[in-house]
Amino acid sequence: MKVYIMGSDQRIVRCARVSFAKDEEVDKERDTRLIRYLFQHKHASPFEHVIIAFEADKGLWLEILKNLPSPAVQVYYSKGYIWLNLRNYINAMELFPSEVKKALEEKLPATTAIIFGQEPQAYSTDHAYVKDKIETSSGWLGLVDSLELGTDMDYYTFVVECPLFVARQWHRHRFGSYNEVSRRYVSYEPDFYTPGYLRKQAKSNKQASIEEPVEEPWNSLFLKKINWYVQDLQDLYKAMTEKEVAKELARGILPQFMKTRFYWTVPRVALDNFITLRTHEGAQKEIREFAEAIKDLVGYRETDKKLRL
The missing domain is CATH 3.30.1360.170 (Gyrase A; domain 2)
Structure with a gap:
């Protein structure tokens, strides 16, 4: 299964720090603390700027839709791919294949560590x-x-x-x-x-x-x-x-x-x-x-x- 991720740990930080007009700053230690704060206090909108797409048939998509915990969780299907953002993944992560989690761990190591209750060992930035x-x-x-x-x-x-x-x-x-x-x-x-x-x-x-x-x-x-x-x-x-x-x-x-x-x-x-x-x-x-x-x-x-x- 191919999984595609748009975004990075820093992308989440940039979209949060734009509120303070400080989205061009980079400080990995402070950034990691901010991601933890956003996750713990449910400031979820910055997570929407990370996008996930993975190969799947329409049957899997319909099965996921049937089991969503809330109609507020949005998952889309188009031409052989299931699409969602990180906020929606967090709210229904148990419904998605393990390959998605693995891809997120590689692309957003700090964020996924925090989501799964671990201590971040790495941090990904935008180019x-x-x-x-x-x-x-x-x-x-x-x-x-x-x-x-x-x-x-x-x-x-x-x-x-x-x-x-x-x-x-x-x-x-x-x-x-x-x-x-x-x-x-x-x-x-x-x-x-x-x-x-x-x-x-x-x-x-x-x-x-x-x-x-x-x-x-x-x-x-x-x-x-x-x-x-x-x-x-x-x-x-x-x-x-x-x-x-x-x-x-x-x-x-x-x-x-x-x-x-x-x-x-x-x-x-x-x-x-x-x-x-x-x-x-x-x-x-x-x-x-x-x-x-x-x-x-x-x-x-x-x-x-x-x-x-």
């Missing part, structure tokens, strides 16, 4: 923070990893830095796993996106813009005011946190132009749906640029053009 990176007008996107076996459930992990309003549009695509910077935990001065010019509202589409700037002097005047307000709110945020106002409250005054960063692990079926919807001419320019960047990095499969809702 790089990102494999490929593309800049857009409002941020950047990096491909972290992929597991491609030619199925609808092939998986990809991206790290994205973008304005809040782009992230909130992105998170409407629910078939995937997200971990994001939290300003409850960080108080460093945030970065902001300011467009090069202010686009006009489209008359034929209530939610879209057109590639035409607002007339002068209004375009320049509004951009100046945006920069003033952003700076004022940034100064107010800094003053509030310096006077010990809780960060979870102080963050409320920061505008939607503030940038955030998040990890996104997503199956191919959902990724192609994202590309279809967000490269459409009616999509907002900023998120459309990210969708085009994803298309450049991993391509776009058009084998199934049926609308997926």
